Amino acid sequence: xxxxxxxxxxxxxIPRHNTAFCADCFDRYLMDQVRKTIKEFRMxxxxxxxxLAVSGGKDSLALWDILTRLELDVxxxxxxxxxxxxxxESTEKTRIFAEKRxxxxxxxxxxxxxxxxxxxxxxxxxxPPCSACGLSKRHLxxxxxxxxxxxxxxxxxxxxxxxxxxxxxILHWQDGYLEKQLxxxxxxxxxxxKVKPLNRLTEKEMATYAYLNGIDYVIRECPMxxxxxxxxxxxxxxxxxxxxxxxxxxxxxxFLDRSQKMFPYSPEASPPSEKCxxxxxxxxxxxxxxxRLRMKLSPFPDPEQFNGTHPDVISLHTED
Amino acid sequence: MPExxxxxxxxxxSVQENEPRRRAPTPIKVxxxxxxxxxxxxxxxxxxxxxxxxxxDSETVLVIQKDSLLLPGDSIxxxxxxxxxxxxxxGSGR
Numbered sequence: 001x002x003x004x005x006x007x008x009x010x011x012x013x014i015p016r017h018n019t020a021f022c023a024d025c026f027d028r029y030l031m032d033q034v035r036k037t038i039k040e041f042r043m044x045x046x047x048x049x050x051x052l053a054v055s056g057g058k059d060s061l062a063l064w065d066i067l068t069r070l071e072l073d074v075x076x077x078x079x080x081x082x083x084x085x086x087x088x089e090s091t092e093k094t095r096i097f098a099e100k101r102x103x104x105x106x107x108x109x110x111x112x113x114x115x116x117x118x119x120x121x122x123x124x125x126x127x128p129p130c131s132a133c134g135l136s137k138r139h140l141x142x143x144x145x146x147x148x149x150x151x152x153x154x155x156x157x158x159x160x161x162x163x164x165x166x167x168x169x170i171l172h173w174q175d176g177y178l179e180k181q182l183x184x185x186x187x188x189x190x191x192x193x194k195v196k197p198l199n200r201l202t203e204k205e206m207a208t209y210a211y212l213n214g215i216d217y218v219i220r221e222c223p224m225x226x227x228x229x230x231x232x233x234x235x236x237x238x239x240x241x242x243x244x245x246x247x248x249x250x251x252x253x254x255f256l257d258r259s260q261k262m263f264p265y266s267p268e269a270s271p272p273s274e275k276c277x278x279x280x281x282x283x284x285x286x287x288x289x290x291x292r293l294r295m296k297l298s299p300f301p302d303p304e305q306f307n308g309t310h311p312d313v314i315s316l317h318t319e320d
Numbered sequence: 321m322p323e324x325x326x327x328x329x330x331x332x333x334s335v336q337e338n339e340p341r342r343r344a345p346t347p348i349k350v351x352x353x354x355x356x357x358x359x360x361x362x363x364x365x366x367x368x369x370x371x372x373x374x375x376x377d378s379e380t381v382l383v384i385q386k387d388s389l390l391l392p393g394d395s396i397x398x399x400x401x402x403x404x405x406x407x408x409x410x411g412s413g414r
Contacts, residue, residue, distance in 0.1 A: 001391050011389040015379070020391070057409055160408070207382050207407035211389065219353045219405060231410035238377055238408075 012208045015245040023212050030209050033200045034066055041184040043195040044152060049073045051150035051192075053141050054105070056090030058210040058217045059156030061097050063198055065213060067154065068103065074154075076105040077144050079137060082117025083224060090218050097215065106144060110136055114290070115297045118224065125296050129224035132293070139290035143281055145192040152187075157196040160203045163252040164233035179263040182256070189271025190282030199252070203234075346398035350374070353405040368392035370402065380408050 001010045003022035010020035021029055038044060050067065054060040054076045067074045078094045081087045091107060098105035111117050114136055121136070122129040145153050162181070169177045187193040198206060210217055225231065241248050275281070276288035283289070345363035348370060352359075364370040367383050367390045383390040384403040396402060 001393055010391060013391055058407070059409075202379075203407040203409065204379055204382070207405065208389065211382060211384070211405075220356075221354060221406075221409060225410045228410040231408065234408055234410065238379060241379065242377060 011212070012205070014205070016202075016241070016249055018245070026208065026212070030201060030205060031066065031069070034197050035070070037183065037197050037200050038070075038195075041182075041195070043154075043184050043197060044072065047073075048151045049149065050075065050152050050154050051141070051145040051148060052076050052154045053137065053156070054078045054094050055156070056092075056094040056097075056218045057156070058215065059158055059161075059198060059203075059206050061094070061156075061215050061217050062206050062210045062213070063154065063156040064097070064103060065101075065215065066209075067197070068101070074103070075148055075150060076103055077141065077148075078105060078107045079140055080107060080109040080111075081133060082109065082111045083119060083222065086218075086220065086223055089220075093216055093218055097217075106148065108140065108144070110140075113140055114294050121293065121297060122224070125293060127293075130228050130230075133224070135289055135293065139281060139288065142190075142192055143279075146190075150192065152193040152195055154195050154197060156198055156206075158198045158201050158203055158206050159249060159252060160234055160237070161230075162196065162199050163237055163248045164230050166252055166255055167233045167237060168229055175263065178259070182259065189273055190275070191271055200249075202248075348396060348398050349401040351401050351403045353403055358401075363398055365395060366392070367394050367396060370396060374404070376404065381406050 001013060001020045002008065003010045003025050004019045005025040006022060008022040008025075011023050012026055013020040044050070050072055052060065052064055052067065052074050054064060056078065064074060064076055076094070076098055078091060080091045094105065095107070097103070110121070114121060116124065118129060118133055118136075121127070121132045125132060127135075141153050144150075162183075166178075166181060168174075169181060183196045183199045185191075185194045209215075237248050237251075272282040272284045274283050274286060276283045276291055277286050278291040279288060281288055281290070287295075347360040347362055348364060350359050350361055350370075351357070361370065361373050364373055368378065371378050371381070371383070371392065378392045382403075382405040384405060385397060386400050390396070390402075
């Protein structure tokens with residue numbers, strides 16, 4: 001098969017666009033897709049400083065490379081989840097990637113921040129691992145963005161991630177999540193702006209970009225996500241896509257076209273107006289979910305972690 | 321009239337087709353980059369038939385041989401190992 005643009009030997013085919021590209025033309029295609037997404041959803045303002053969540057996987061490392069090529073100001077943030085060898089490899093590959101290219105990177109450990117590794121958190125709190133991971137990341141990403149004076153948080157979610165998440169949210173009619181499933185969420189209530197510049201590109205396209213650009217990423221799957229529903233939904237969507245190329249993109253972008261009509265702004269879905277009285281991050285109640293999780297793990301945490309306002313301490317002082 | 325020694329071309333072709341092959345086709349060495357498994361599968365001429373043999377959807381993997389990406393219609397060189405690199409990831413996101 002030859003490249004549809006220049007007729008050289010193709011290295012990748014894209015069935016949903018009924019096309020194929022050589023390495024150079026694929027690079028131009030992919031960069032155009034990212035530029036189009038950034039422009040269409042007004043993801044960045046001039047002089048924005050970006051915090052990029054980097055896992056060490058193909059999508060986030062590739063996005064780091066792409067945003068840097070677009071001459072944007074990017075600071076990488078990696079959270080070591082403490083999942084034994086998998087996390088060691090993820091952190092190492094992220095560090096090496098950043099060092100080789102001279103990119104700036106912040107590395108934090110969930111064990112230092114939450115008081116335990118992800119497997120221990122999942123076990124102790126009886127939460128599904130992906131749920132505990134998501135909760136911790138949302139909190140720590142937002143905190144890091146504010147701490148390092150970043151105006152926007154970028155993540156490497158791709159079309160497959162978004163379409164499978166949409167399918168899961170629709171199957172369970174998760175109205176609250178559907179309302180927020182947008183490629184760009186504005187900053188509000190102390191929550192930083194969030195963007196997903198890869199939402200037009202599939203996992204295969206991102207893996208192809210990473211391969212062609214010599215990006216050494218973590219290939220193996222997170223051992224704690226083996227039973228994740230998202231992988232199951234991805235398989236279903238890929239089966240449909242095989243029979244009818246383009247359905248995945250039509251499904252997801254069709255939703256985006258209709259989301260404003262389907263889920264108009266409602267005051268109930270307004271941003272958090274409170275500040276957690278322990279960590280001072282935005283939240284809906286007096287103590288945020290992350291601090292509640294930390295309290296479950298350690299009823300007597302280091303007071304410095306909680307700015308000296310652990311509820312137990314407060315209640316003791318009050319009684320005194 | 322002596323019987324002609326010339327064979328019917330169709331018959332010749334038929335005999336050749338039924339002849340046992342002299343050499344067993346070379347199996348293909350496959351490396352799964354996600355699991356780290358190495359395996360051998362019966363010779364397949366093209367990537368599409370290899371993926372079919374392995375029960376893999378071509379849109380869920382990269383197929384790599386000799387530092388090059390292969391497409392489903394590309395031929396496989398049985399002298400070199402084929403890397404199958406799954407691209408699907410899951411979980412709560414990154």
